[in-house]
Amino acid sequence: xxxxxxxxxxxxxxxxxxxxxxxxVASEVASQVAAHExxxxxxxxxxxxNHLVHAxxxxxxxxxxxxxxxxxxxxxxxxxxxxxxxxxxIGASIAKGxxxxxxxxxxxxxxxxxxxxxPFFGEANIRPNVSLIVSGGHTMSIFVRAVxxxxxxxxxVDDAAGxxxxxxxxxxGLNYPGGPEIEKRARAGDxxxxxxxxxxxxxxxFSFSGLKTSVRYLLPKLRGNYLADVCASFQQAVIDVLxxxxxAAARKYDVDLVTISGGVSCNEAFRQQMARACxxxxxxxxxxxPSLCTDNAAMIAFAAALQFAKGSASSVQEEIDPNLALx
Amino acid sequence: xATFTSxxxxxxxxxxxxxxRKIDKGDVVALRGDLGSGKTQFVKGVVAGLxxxxxxxSPTFTLIHEYSGGRLPIYHFDFFRIxxxxxxxxxxxxxxxxxxxxxxxxxxxxxxxxxPPNAKWISFTTKSETEREIAT
Numbered sequence: 001x002x003x004x005x006x007x008x009x010x011x012x013x014x015x016x017x018x019x020x021x022x023x024x025v026a027s028e029v030a031s032q033v034a035a036h037e038x039x040x041x042x043x044x045x046x047x048x049x050n051h052l053v054h055a056x057x058x059x060x061x062x063x064x065x066x067x068x069x070x071x072x073x074x075x076x077x078x079x080x081x082x083x084x085x086x087x088x089x090i091g092a093s094i095a096k097g098x099x100x101x102x103x104x105x106x107x108x109x110x111x112x113x114x115x116x117x118x119p120f121f122g123e124a125n126i127r128p129n130v131s132l133i134v135s136g137g138h139t140m141s142i143f144v145r146a147v148x149x150x151x152x153x154x155x156x157v158d159d160a161a162g163x164x165x166x167x168x169x170x171x172x173g174l175n176y177p178g179g180p181e182i183e184k185r186a187r188a189g190d191x192x193x194x195x196x197x198x199x200x201x202x203x204x205x206f207s208f209s210g211l212k213t214s215v216r217y218l219l220p221k222l223r224g225n226y227l228a229d230v231c232a233s234f235q236q237a238v239i240d241v242l243x244x245x246x247x248a249a250a251r252k253y254d255v256d257l258v259t260i261s262g263g264v265s266c267n268e269a270f271r272q273q274m275a276r277a278c279x280x281x282x283x284x285x286x287x288x289x290p291s292l293c294t295d296n297a298a299m300i301a302f303a304a305a306l307q308f309a310k311g312s313a314s315s316v317q318e319e320i321d322p323n324l325a326l327x
Numbered sequence: 328x329a330t331f332t333s334x335x336x337x338x339x340x341x342x343x344x345x346x347x348r349k350i351d352k353g354d355v356v357a358l359r360g361d362l363g364s365g366k367t368q369f370v371k372g373v374v375a376g377l378x379x380x381x382x383x384x385s386p387t388f389t390l391i392h393e394y395s396g397g398r399l400p401i402y403h404f405d406f407f408r409i410x411x412x413x414x415x416x417x418x419x420x421x422x423x424x425x426x427x428x429x430x431x432x433x434x435x436x437x438x439x440x441x442x443p444p445n446a447k448w449i450s451f452t453t454k455s456e457t458e459r460e461i462a463t
């Protein structure tokens with residue numbers, strides 16, 4: 001076992017984590033949601049500038065919290081993509097610099113690998129599974145054979161599920177980030193009141209652009225009290241598609257395990273319905289703990305630890321890649 | 328100025344492919360039109376037409392997507408969620424506009440003053456649930 005220090009700066013969260021012998025001994029996240037609220041979104045220049053401010057401070061905090069000296073770290077890891085070039089550069093440069101200075105290996109980790117392994121956090125054995133990653137920037141299902149052995153089953157051809165939540169929230173005049181706002185209002189709503197489209201039912205890929213457009217055309221026709229019902233109907237349309245396609249993939253690849261991760265997997269209604277559907281299909285569902293659903297460095301450290309255990313290391317010459325592919 | 332009618336997402340993408348032939352290094356393409364009028368679909372066609380095999384998705388959340396592998400680097404922007412001019416300026420647009428590739432900007436009409444005067448504007452108008460008018 002080993003001590004791994006990881007940085008995650010792929011989008012708007014600056015995060016540092018330390019994993020020691022499989023145990024998370026520090027996980028620091030400087031959430032930038034407050035800074036972005038006034039811009040109504042993630043603005044790359046703001047994000048990268050903030051990463052530079054937060055990262056050194058978080059590194060110190062993490063080492064303090066873990067009660068270790070930087071010399072005790074066996075490998076330094078960072079997210080090398082996909083994400084915003086200017087943001088990725090900061091985390092990766094820090095990790096590479098530390099690796100060179102301390103003469104330790106550097107591990108370039110794919111952000112999506114961090115997500116898809118996060119439901120196994122703390123475990124050493126990764127069983128074959130069908131994994132669904134759902135967040136603001138990504139919607140993707142993957143057949144996971146083993147650590148590092150991935151096959152993309154389907155992905156969004158337009159908007160990510162979390163982005164659809166954000167866009168619909170914006171149409172409804174709700175705050176950013178839109179996911180939790182819609183979820184909150186959906187609880188009191190009637191999910192059957194509006195019949196919204198479930199796109200591409202026969203494809204392994206996802207599409208949420210048409211759903212967004214449907215909500216847009218629906219709103220001007222509505223009068224009176226409709227907010228909760230629109231939220232519930234929209235949320236249900238997203239959940240139906242995610243559940244149906246993920247289970248179809250699990251059947252196709254004949255796996256008895258389904259895993260979900262990413263920000264949207266924190267949605268309580270989605271978790272419950274996915275759990276029911278898996279139970280009915282006699283498959284196990286593993287979910288990432290909520291603290292690992294939003295962008296964080298613990299999942300990057302965990303993926304790095306599994307890679308390190310396999311004897312993998314990356315070259316410090318390895319460039320970040322905004323479009324880094326998983327498979 | 329030319330006006331085209333598209334009756335499907337596939338037709339809009341095909342118009343984007345045709346448009347890609349006329350694109351040169353340093354071009355800025357400003358897209359305007361309602362939600363769901365086909366802007367991202369058009370960009371898909373342009374990116375494929377330029378020879379990049381990258382998957383094109385909406386950059387609403389991330390604001391900038393970069394596509395490589397084609398005859399020019401492509402930078403895909405989205406102003407939809409940007410609230411004020413100051414935030415838009417923080418994107419460092421000039422570095423991209425006067426760079427080595429082509430820039431495609433969705434919701435460019437939100438900050439027309441930030442778009443270079445020689446930009447190619449394309450308007451998307453929703454005529455019905457499926458019909459779109461695309462004016463270049």
